[in-house]
Amino acid sequence: MTADPARRLRHALAVSVPVEDPAWRDALEAVPRELFLGEAVFRPSGVQWEPVHRRTVGQEEWLRLVYQDTTWVTQIEGVTAVDAPGPMAGRPTSSSTLPSLIMRMLDLAGIRDGDRVLEIGTGTGYSTALLCHRLGDKNVYSVEYDPGLAAAAADHIHTAGHSPTLLTGDGLAGHRGGAEYDAIVATCAVRYIPPAWLHQVRDGGTITTTISGWMLASGLIRLTVHDDGTATGRFTGDRIGYMLARPHERPPRPTFRRRPGQTRPARFDPGLLDDWTAQFVAQLAAPSAELMTTSDGVILVDVATGSQAWTEITGDGWQVHQHGPLRLWDAVEDCLTAWQEAGAPPQSAFGMTVNHDGTQHIWLSEPTGPSWNLPV
Numbered sequence: 001m002t003a004d005p006a007r008r009l010r011h012a013l014a015v016s017v018p019v020e021d022p023a024w025r026d027a028l029e030a031v032p033r034e035l036f037l038g039e040a041v042f043r044p045s046g047v048q049w050e051p052v053h054r055r056t057v058g059q060e061e062w063l064r065l066v067y068q069d070t071t072w073v074t075q076i077e078g079v080t081a082v083d084a085p086g087p088m089a090g091r092p093t094s095s096s097t098l099p100s101l102i103m104r105m106l107d108l109a110g111i112r113d114g115d116r117v118l119e120i121g122t123g124t125g126y127s128t129a130l131l132c133h134r135l136g137d138k139n140v141y142s143v144e145y146d147p148g149l150a151a152a153a154a155d156h157i158h159t160a161g162h163s164p165t166l167l168t169g170d171g172l173a174g175h176r177g178g179a180e181y182d183a184i185v186a187t188c189a190v191r192y193i194p195p196a197w198l199h200q201v202r203d204g205g206t207i208t209t210t211i212s213g214w215m216l217a218s219g220l221i222r223l224t225v226h227d228d229g230t231a232t233g234r235f236t237g238d239r240i241g242y243m244l245a246r247p248h249e250r251p252p253r254p255t256f257r258r259r260p261g262q263t264r265p266a267r268f269d270p271g272l273l274d275d276w277t278a279q280f281v282a283q284l285a286a287p288s289a290e291l292m293t294t295s296d297g298v299i300l301v302d303v304a305t306g307s308q309a310w311t312e313i314t315g316d317g318w319q320v321h322q323h324g325p326l327r328l329w330d331a332v333e334d335c336l337t338a339w340q341e342a343g344a345p346p347q348s349a350f351g352m353t354v355n356h357d358g359t360q361h362i363w364l365s366e367p368t369g370p371s372w373n374l375p376v
């Protein structure tokens with residue numbers, strides 16, 4: 001047993017997290033997470049985020065928090081925890097991903113010694129440093145969108161003794177300077193695979209990412225890039241999600257107001273959309289719609305056209321009101337029907353194909369099965 005409390009906690013974390021490739025466990029043992037969390041993080045407090053400062057909780061408690069297998073949110077709506085005047089409302093814009101999820105992504109990517117990897121979303125730099133420990137600094141490239149976060153991550157990574165290629169900018173464009181990569185790993189979610197990623201990965205290389213959207217449903221996938229310029233893969237079914245890449249975030253919309261429209265009985269109980277896979281299916285059906293849950297079921301608002309659908313309880317079930325050029329609930333019900341007719345399989349029954357012209361679709365069961373285009 002070591003007297004160094006950080007090392008002891010790091011060891012406990014490294015042995016407790018599920019890892020397939022032991023080389024990643026070695027990286028967890030070696031990289032001090034406390035170097036990446038700065039002086040403060042946010043923790044959830046009711047509907048708000050409360051900053052927690054190292055100096056307030058004391059070093060012992062701070063290290064205990066650092067080495068929990070937890071995602072620590074570090075930025076809310078562009079405000080870092082150390083600068084927050086107090087509890088804040090809003091959506092997280094950066095975090096240190098929970099170590100077990102980083103391990104899952106790196107295992108899934110199938111990375112081997114000597115591989116060259118492009119990471120999208122440097123964040124705090126912790127996962128970048130884990131990659132450096134395994135692959136050597138010269139094989140690691142990482143892009144962060146937010147310049148302030150990128151500068152802080154560079155400090156953290158250098159303090160940890162690593163000097164990979166760090167870039168500030170939009171990771172959706174990849175980084176041509178380091179191509180071709182054996183793997184691209186995204187720690188932010190995308191609505192579709194950016195074409196640049198496809199062009200920058202070698203034949204047989206992989207893209208590991210979460211596909212998400214404006215309903216915030218999410219699916220983890222590893223795509224293999226083929227020599228004909230296409231990529232294919234199957235969703236893993238893991239119930240995990242990342243924040244959307246900033247250029248793929250949902251645009252703001254006006255306050256929702258119910259508008260008169262056509263009304264009919266709903267064929268599905270809107271509560272079905274609480275299910276992980278059903279919500280993913282609904283997002284495929286209405287890819288530019290936002291989903292809100294209310295005591296009356298759900299509201300769908302299409303960000304592109306303003307179309308809306310909302311459900312309501314009636315004496316003997318549910319009815320739906322639809323307004324605007326898109327019949328959002330019709331589309332969702334059609335998609336849910338196709339899924340249920342296939343036996344309502346889990347998300348791992350879905351796969352994805354990216355064509356060489358950049359168009360892409362998600363299919364059910366097999367590439368020739370029912371499919372839905374992604375909003376490229």
Ligand SMILES: C[S@@+](CC[C@H](N)C(=O)[O-])C[C@H]1O[C@@H](n2cnc3c(N)ncnc32)[C@H](O)[C@@H]1O
Pocket residue numbers: 093094095096097120121122123124125126127128143144145146149169170171172187188242243244245246247
């Ligand atoms: C979940 S955090 C990354 C966690 C990080 N891997 C770690 O371990 O600390 C996601 C990051 O992606 C960044 N991001 C969002 N959109 C991006 C984009 N288009 N290009 C590069 N980074 C992006 C966010 O600013 C945020 O820092």
